[in-house]
Amino acid sequence: xxxxxxxxxxxxxxxxxxxxxxxxxxxxxxxxxxxxxxxxxxxxxxxxxxxxxxxxxxxxxxxxxxxxxxxxxxxxxxxxxxxxxxxxxxxxxxxxxxxxxxxxxxxxxxxxxxxxxxxxxxxxxxxxxxxxxxxxxxxxxxxxxxxxxxxxxxxxxxxxxxxxxxxxxxxxxxxxxxxxxxxxxxxxxxxxxxxxxxxxxxxxxxxxxxxxxxxxxxxxxxxxxxxxxxxxxxxxxxxxxxxxxxxxxxxxxxxxxxxxxxxxxxxxxxxxxxxxxxxxxxxxxxxxxxxxxxxxxxxxxxxxxxxxxxxxxxxxxxxxxxxxxxxxxxxxxxxxxxxxxxxxxxxxxxxxxxxxxxxxxxxxxxxxxxxxxxxxxxxxxxxxxxxxxxxxxxxxxxxxxxxxxxxxxxxxxxxxxxxxxxxxxxxxxxxxxxxxxxxxxxxxxxxxxxxxxxxxxxxxxxxxxxxxxxxxxxxxxxxxxxxxxxxxxxxxxxxxxxxxxxxxxxxxxxxxxxxxxxxxxxxxxxxxxxxxxxxxxxxxx
Numbered sequence: 001x002x003x004x005x006x007x008x009x010x011x012x013x014x015x016x017x018x019x020x021x022x023x024x025x026x027x028x029x030x031x032x033x034x035x036x037x038x039x040x041x042x043x044x045x046x047x048x049x050x051x052x053x054x055x056x057x058x059x060x061x062x063x064x065x066x067x068x069x070x071x072x073x074x075x076x077x078x079x080x081x082x083x084x085x086x087x088x089x090x091x092x093x094x095x096x097x098x099x100x101x102x103x104x105x106x107x108x109x110x111x112x113x114x115x116x117x118x119x120x121x122x123x124x125x126x127x128x129x130x131x132x133x134x135x136x137x138x139x140x141x142x143x144x145x146x147x148x149x150x151x152x153x154x155x156x157x158x159x160x161x162x163x164x165x166x167x168x169x170x171x172x173x174x175x176x177x178x179x180x181x182x183x184x185x186x187x188x189x190x191x192x193x194x195x196x197x198x199x200x201x202x203x204x205x206x207x208x209x210x211x212x213x214x215x216x217x218x219x220x221x222x223x224x225x226x227x228x229x230x231x232x233x234x235x236x237x238x239x240x241x242x243x244x245x246x247x248x249x250x251x252x253x254x255x256x257x258x259x260x261x262x263x264x265x266x267x268x269x270x271x272x273x274x275x276x277x278x279x280x281x282x283x284x285x286x287x288x289x290x291x292x293x294x295x296x297x298x299x300x301x302x303x304x305x306x307x308x309x310x311x312x313x314x315x316x317x318x319x320x321x322x323x324x325x326x327x328x329x330x331x332x333x334x335x336x337x338x339x340x341x342x343x344x345x346x347x348x349x350x351x352x353x354x355x356x357x358x359x360x361x362x363x364x365x366x367x368x369x370x371x372x373x374x375x376x377x378x379x380x381x382x383x384x385x386x387x388x389x390x391x392x393x394x395x396x397x398x399x400x401x402x403x404x405x406x407x408x409x410x411x412x413x414x415x416x417x418x419x420x421x422x423x424x425x426x427x428x429x430x431x432x433x434x435x436x437x438x439x440x441x442x443x444x445x446x447x448x449x450x451x452x453x454x455x456x457x458x459x460x461x462x463x464x465x466x467x468x469x470x471x472x473x474x475x476x477x478x479x480x481x482x483x484x485x486x487x488x489x490x491x492x493x494x495x496x497x498x499x500x501x502x503x504x505x506x507x508x509x510x511x512x513x514x515x516x517x518x519x520x521x522x523x524x525x526x527x528x529x530x531x532x533x534x535x536x537x538x539x540x541x
Contacts, residue, residue, distance in 0.1 A: 001314050001335060002059060005342020008349070012045060012055055014038045016062065030062055035108065036077040043084040051084040056348045057359075059341035060090045060108050061334035068102070068110025068296035075111035082113040087348075087356035089341040090114045091333030092303035093292030095208075096232075097382045100479030100499050104292040105302045109333075112402070115344070115360045116302045118291040119309025119336040120370075120387060121283045126235035129153050129249060130274030133161075135262040140269075141255045146235040148211070148228065149248040150311070150329060152276035157247070159201040159224055161271050163263035167191050177264055181207050182214040188221035198222030201249075201271050203259055206231025211248070212238065219246050225273065229256015232289040235281070236311045237331040249273065283310075285370065291333055293382045299406035301380050301481070301497040304360070305367045307343075307388040309336030343390045350394045351426075357401050358424070364403035365494035366392040369483075379440040380481050380497035397427035397491045398458075405484065405496055407470050409503035410447075415472040421496065422465050423486060425458035432457055432489040435466065437498075439482035446474050447500065449484065476502050510536050 002011060016038035017030045041047075043054040058081060069075060078088045093106030109116035129152070131145040147153070165179035170186030180187050182204035188197050202223045204214050211228065215238060218226045226246050230253035238248055251259075259269050287293070288310050296302050312330045330338075340363070347359055354362070367386035370378045384404070400421050407417040425431045435451040452467045468484060481499035488494075514533040 001312060001330060001338035002342045002345070004314065005339050006345040009342065009345040012042075014041050016060070032064075032073050035060065035062060036073055039077045039081045039086075039088070043081050043086050054085050056086065057341050057344045058086045058088045059338060060088055060114075061337050062108070063091055063093050063334065064107040065093055065095050066104065067107035068105035068302060069107065070110070070112050070296060070298035070300075072107060072111075074108040075113075078108050078111035079113045082356045085356055087344055087359045088114045089337050089344055090116060091337040092116045092118045094290045094332050095292050096290060097287070097293040100295065100379070100381050100481055100501055102295050102297055102501075104294055105296050106292060109337075110296040110302055112296070112298065112300060113357070113360075115340065115363065116304045116384070117309075117333060117337040117340045117388075118293055118303035118306040118382070118384060119288040119331075119333045120291075120306040120383075121234055121281065121286055121288050121310040122308040123236065123281050123311050124284060125278045126281045126283075127152060127276045128235065128279050129247070129276045131249060131251075132272040133251070133255065133259060133269070134271075135259060135267050135269045140258055141251065146250040147247065147276050148231070148233055148235060148250050149215070149238045149245055150236055151245045151247055153225075153247045153273045154275065156275050157201075157225060157273045159199070159271055159273075161203055161227065161259065161263065161269040162197045162200045162223075163203050163260050164188065164196075165260070165264055168196070169193055179260060179264070181205055181209055182217060183209055185217045185220060188217055188223070195221045199224055201225040201227050203227045203229065203256065203263065203269075205229060205256065205260075206233070206250070206253075215246055215248055225249065225271075227251055227256070227271065229253055229259070234283050234288060234310060236329075238329075247273065247276070285372065287370070287378065287382050291336075291382075293384075295381065295499055295501055296406075299408050299499070299501060300402075301384060301404045301406075301499045303333075303384040304364045304404055304497070305340065305384045305386065305388050306370070307336040307339045309333055309339070312339070340388055343388055343393075346390060347393050354399075354426075358399045358426070361399040361401055361403045361494075362393040362396045363388065365398070365400060365496070366396050366492065367495070369495070376442065377440045379499075380483060381499050385483065385495050385497050392492050395492075396494070397425065397429075397431060398433070398486060398488050398494050399424045399426055400486060400494055400496060403496065405468070405498040407498060407500050409501040410472045410476045410479075411503040413472055413474050416469060417500075418467060418469045420465050420467045422463055423456065423458065424463040425460055427491075428460050430457060430459050431491070434487045434489075435468075436485045436487065437482060438485060439480060441480060441482075445480065445482075446476050447472050447480050470498075470500065472500075476500060478502070
């Protein structure tokens, strides 16, 4: 994807993923130390201790869910790489949007200095298939359904439906009423090793676990189709497999649960799938449902920007048996981050000499805000500054740092918070700059902003600071978000996303009363110091 976005870029691969066994015997795909080592290698490829040969743009397309800590080892490594001249581009995560709250943003995308990227759906058409699902003589569904795979149903299919419940090769002692999600291949076979799904459609829940693995398991067990109920994934999100994969059909949650219950009761369930057909993609221009957003744990808006990340066509590195070209599709915020890394490489080429922080500012500040006629504004906690837009980034005359702002959490009317932003004139002309703010929420905003100074003049190459103060004018029941705007006269404005969470009056932190047993101590395995703290609190009610 990076090579397609920036065909002239030199790509230097450093492997940071690989299977590792943990101390307790578990197996994990990646570890923080290997990611940190990869970032260190990126800023010093030849290992001579000098960063003069650092990589300009570092794509870290990995996700540690629910880990948007600003002081984690990954975040510190990102800051170090940024200080040494490398812009780190990372996905925001694939766990959905939490709004103005904490929780779904991933590491290393949650690091303050990373360029965090969410995914937007830019496809014009998707596929659906006429679907009729019946249990005995009862029709459970008779309407078109989303086709999650890029493999269609041809001229149509009529299949029996199988569920994954009761004893299996993976668990011969499982109770007959207990169902499983389909992540284990052995669950597609009975206790004697005979496929339970061969030539049939297999029904599994959309429980947030790997749909690709379920599809691979169903295909390996001989299933003719995979039915997934209760998933919010958009049509066509599964990767293309040129060797041929299964049709994967999305069913409504209630319909799927009823079908699963009828299968447990021993009823015969059948499905008829008509020929798949293209339809207009109603999600075009929308941030993908799986794209993580919200606040990092230091209160900053994440993602910084969004980029195409659903059903992207790309080369398949696995190739084919006859060595001919192979193609695949990629979906996820990692794919969107790859598109953004390519754009960042082009920007670095067009704007040589710019620091990593300035490149990030140019990409964030020039992003195009997502707006849909007749619909409520898309909050910055979903889209960041908006859709990646390289052309205005190349022509931008003003950079700001930080590119997104964290004001903390308001505890009631009168609450106030202050942040300082550094502005730099990147043009060859003097800039007269004014400031403003635009809230996401319609109606009278619950906060007021003041800028000191209210206006600023910057000579070519000059930089200066402005202080923004926000004050809550009333109770923020659901928080507030929007963009601050720095508007150079005669040039495109720079947009800075901000968001404010809510802290209830009188509430205290969940960790408190922290203290070490000694003011000074030496780490020791034989005589460790004691760190004592209160974790959590008891609330009556």
